[in-house]
Amino acid sequence: MKIIRKLALVIIGIFVLMLWSGIVRNVALGQRAAGPITGPIKTFSELPSNMKMAYKHYFQAPEYYLKTRAEDVNEINNLTYDLFGTYAYRDGSQFNIELKNFKNQDVIKNWILPIEFLGQHYEVGQNDRLLPSKLLPNRGIVASLDERPGLVRIDSTSKIVWFNNEFIFHHGLNFDHDGNIWTPGVKHEDGIIIPNTLSVDGSKIDYRDDVILSIDVETGKTLYSKSLTSLFLENDLEELLNKANHVKDPFHLNDVQPVLNDHSEYFKKGDLFLSFRHLSAIILFRPSTNKVIKVLEGPFSFQHDIDIVSDSTVALFNNNTASWDVMFNKFEFKPSNGTIQRKISHSNVLIYNFDSDSYNALYEDQFIENEIFTSAEGLYELLPNGDLFIEEQGQGVLWVLNKNGVVLKTTLKSDIDGYHYLPNWTTIYTNINF
Template structure:
């Protein structure tokens, strides 16, 4: 009899657990079937999760912090000019955006984006981050929450001017010659990516189809969007889709660089598109829907394409080895023969259209200081020849030139021994900043 009672109790407990699980699931998905009890149930159900997060924060810094190595604790700074960096970082229940002068480490301006503003449209994850941020006239800024719906413009007092939730926006954004913003994006349904499908050897596979999107920087209105799948198919470039090692992410668009002035090699309005997955840059002309040039060179997983002269572009070569390709097991005979494929540094390559050549810029300093970021990262070449480089993976910001390192610094955080993860720092010189006041 006691055994039967134990079984009965276990069944009742399992039933109650199933009922509770169903209630928690409905509440977490936004259902309001419990009326006034909805919020108390949600709060109670999140207690263990919040305790875990608190423990993690105390004993292990969140993912948006980077542990500072001893070699990176001391800054190098011989800047002879004012260089301002606009960057963002997560600070508790808010995203902070700061404009700082790297020369004297003084804070010029700051903005705040409350997490609950973004969570009106989707649930913000603990490690979500804003990037990049772009400074506009009167110290307005435009910023996106990477891989989440929403592009936001705020004034200098952090007051919202517009919020575009048409797409999930991601990676770099750049202004064109008439002031519109271009940014990579993905279609979504309530914050969940809406994929395309491809038939592979009898199997249907969903994949992420990135878009190129143009937004009116003054109103936030989406002016133009175009599927990359359509661009490739309409230009008979289907074979390039098959080159990516990632079937579910064949493009991984990370930069759209508009051409601001025409030259012999590109026209105003052309776009240079950088695809990480296929290690490919293309020159696309939206006015005619044509791919003008395909650029494949000595670079892998590249980011941040810039036009630096009428006949040259620069490319951040992450120089990353692909390691996540799936393959069938092959039986090999044991061997002692080996070839070391070690990547110790990233670099910035200058591609010359006229000569069809590549040359690295300040390569010796990248090698000497092991400057490497396997993903993300950005650079900027200033008129005086200095180059800013964000080593995103390790969170180090550099300025280098022919003579060596001019600046090496990190974004100091509120946790001892850690610095903030940089999020695509945008740089401004003194005259550029003054023109925006």
């Protein structure tokens, strides 16, 4: 009898589930078979799905969203001059590129790059980024698909002018005296990096060999490419290369800055300043002779964004990051006697003077007071009036500093409350011909 009763309960349960499933299906199809309770049933049946979506949206937001810290909610804006910037962010099925005036937070223009177009060339990931984006004449723009096969130029109406997927492009993007583009890249096949192989005492390891690239801004064609392994070997820089702290990514080239004129005794038009994160070094390279002119190593680590300030000075963004990617043999230790604390409180901008062979930090007190620090990426722009723009990449905060303190502190507001967009190498302008 008990078995029959249990079997009956199972049959009734299955019937109820079938009935409920039928009602839910009808509701989902837009029918009103349940009469006045159709609405509540629809809401109830969608609850698990909505909870899952909400969890992913609010607790597993894509990496291009950053949670806004309490100390970054209240912004500062004492700008008395126009300060324009281009930046990009992911918006569902497209990338949005915007030109904003940070003085009044007005978006002057935007461009759209559809994910559908990019998907024709490679599989677009949820956390893919578009960086940086640079203005061109006639309201066009060129952007790099960071660590993806593609450099793209679009016109003022967001129409694709050209698309170069010959290399995987990454990091900084700069124009030379002819208006052509210089940028880091790496060779690939179907989006997979083609490595070089290092052999040491019979042990072999594949590593990433970045290349220096020049791209014709009108056609998108590659004008120049140079393997960094070749550059280092041809200039007897194996000793510097042996210092790399990332075996599989020894160079990590993050900026190629062309020299635009011949006014300096230390560098000339056509030279390139190359910034290598994993060597904590900057090289002045002359492509016309294939010669390295100077190697800069100093009080900086994992630096980015080398810029020419004057005929005798250059500046760089010093991340001031400790290197932890080092392989140790396993030792047996007794319990530690204690821990030595090392606190890295801030990054900074250093100016190197060729005349005196010395480094000086710019607005160091402001960096320390505001604890401006990013372990990776980060950039700056020294403005004509002496103010300093900073993109604090790690926290996603944009700053303008001067000797009196903070002029601007802001974030890129997102469509999720409590989050802001990760800034993607904001390009700053103080004057635009729009």
